[in-house]
Amino acid sequence: MAYSYDNSNIFAKILRGEIPCGKVLETEHSLAFNDIAPKAPVHVLVIPKGSYVNFDHFAAEASDAELADFSRAVGEICRSTGVAEHSGGNGYRLISNSGSDGVQVVPHMHVHVIGGCLLGSFVQPAGESQ
Helix, strand or coil: CCCCCCCCCHHHHHHCCCCCCCEEEECCCEEEEECCCCCCCEEEEEEECCCCCCHHHHHHHCCHHHHHHHHHHHHHHHHHCCCCHHHCCCCEEEECCCCCCCCCCCCCCCEEEEECCCCCCCCCCCCCCC
16 A cells, blocks of 8 residues: 655644744654643654654655664653653653554654653553543
8 A cells, every 4th residue: 555645734834844843852854842732741752854654654665864863863852851761760652653543643653752650551452442
């Protein structure tokens, strides 16, 4: 299946400078900013600057430089926000939603870095309501 990127999504508008964001980190290939509806004391979104719909699209088509830059940007956010154990934190969760079953809201690949508190269990066992 071919990926179809929607240039009108909110993250594309942020990357073009049409919408402001609470920037936390910017690198050559990545941008990190605070989530506008945080679910924990630390809730930062990290996005590639390229037009990728989801993680599998990014993994399949991004350049080695984009892949390395993004991975390092996520690691830097974990360290700089203090959620990484090496930085004195107690841990964090990385989430990348994809498609309708994954409840992806914005069709631009992104990872949520969430931490700063006990996060609880991640998903309910199949068949249980959430």
